[in-house]
Amino acid sequence: MAVLHNRVSQKELKERLYQEPEPRTTVSFYQYHPLQNPQEFRDELYKRLDPLKVFGRIYVAKEGINAQVSVPASNFEAFKNFLYSYTFLDGIRLNIAVDDDGKSFWVLKIKVREKIVADGIEDPEFSMERKGKYVNAQQMNDLLQDEDTIVVDMRNHYEYEVGHFVKALEVPSDTFREQLPMAVELLKDKKDKNIIMYCTGGIRCEKASAYMLHNGFNNVFHLEGGIINYAKEVKTNELESRFIGKNFVFDNRLGERITEDVIAKCHQCGKPADTHTNCKNDSCHLLFIQCDDCAKKYDGCCTVECQTVYNLPLEEQRKLREGKQNGIMVFNKSKQRLRPRLDELTFVSSEPTN
Incomplete structure (x- = not known):
């Protein structure tokens, strides 16, 4: 029977990573999609990704998948093609890291979780089928010029501290599960305003947008691909970055610079x-x-x-x-x-x- 987890020490794995001559690409992706057998899906992922020398952390749950990984350059197309072989992942956006040396992860860990984002939502009527409208970088910048727009940062305080959008509202909480009801309470008198939720790669703000709609808000948006994709679009399209500072990331880099602020x-x-x-x-x-x-x-x-x-x-x-x-x-x-x-x-x- 194949070994479906790593057995080498963390120290040795890290040393191997830094000795690799081939460049790596750090990439993140997620997808909300019902999975009937997360454990089976988890094992299949490991068997296919381990030979490609993919490192990183992947969470699988009945509600979908959340992944942050690094991939050797020579295996990137094979990695992408494997993901796209699943119907629900076909064409999924892969967020390429902005400021990346490829040394973000040194082992592959794939875990089955209750949810891919711990949200504390217990309402059986809540559904991810109805969520806010996507906005791209240009639309984000345009909406930020509107006085009726409220931008809500759905990240933790240590992430907000080093970088955030101009005029962004920080929800002063310790966890995402606490932020959701707090955001509803903070904005309860502004249900007809334009409300844009954003986060690192899109997974938290997408769920937050659905939660706001579930609680009676009318004009809810969320930044497509989060800060990572926004920074990419800003650079590609030569736009002004309304995000200032660094984007905190949950890997060995601990941050990627978006602007020099x-x-x-x-x-x-x-x-x-x-x-x-x-x-x-x-x-x-x-x-x-x-x-x-x-x-x-x-x-x-x-x-x-x-x-x-x-x-x-x-x-x-x-x-x-x-x-x-x-x-x-x-x-x-x-x-x-x-x-x-x-x-x-x-x-x-x-x-x-x-």
Whole structure:
């Protein structure tokens, strides 16, 4: 029986990736489509994609598929043709990464989930069959000129912090499942306004647009292909980018630059910076924004305490981690539950989304 998961260590896989001479393309895609047997579909995907040396994370559920992967250049056409061999994926838009070195993933993980986007929706009447109208980059820019347009960012605060559309409304929540009812409540008096939802690659804002329509909103739009596709269309058609800063991405890059604007600040010294990094202390791995100067000063760590641990011999570090779940830091997205000594730091799990 074929092995349908990886058995090589993460360290070795990462080393292999950086030794690859062939360029890779990072691509994301999703599709809402009812799947009768997600596990069977998952296994078939693995058997076909693993020989093509596709790396990345793919979630499969009864409602469809959500994927972020990297593909060797020589296998890209075979990869695309395989996807298009499924009727419900035939011709699907593949969002090519904007700022990509091809080193985004180093292993293939395909998991079956309850949903491809955790939304918390329990209403049996809700359906993805009725959703907002797609808008492309030019239409997005045109609608942004209309005073009756409200642009809603359906991403988390750490994504919004480094880049967003001009005039975009941030829904101040920790998770997408919390954002949906909050967006309805925030805009309850504006049901006849033009409301544009956007996100990284389209998957969250597409569901959000359907949820808004389900709750009585009349003029709902969502950005086709999200920020990734918008940036591509802006470049191709030489349009003005109304998105400023960086687009946070859930892979090893942690961000792709859309414009040269730096709208965030270093979480340690407050200087302009928008580079996300994970704390080098293996007991922490906190995601935060750090400038180059602070990276040198703190050895890539988030605090002096973590820097002290990071510089201990490896055996001592292992002993400190024994019996501790995620060490001193449990990944936490909430602005309200941050460590007192780092009030401005952002917490995030490595959970991928679009």
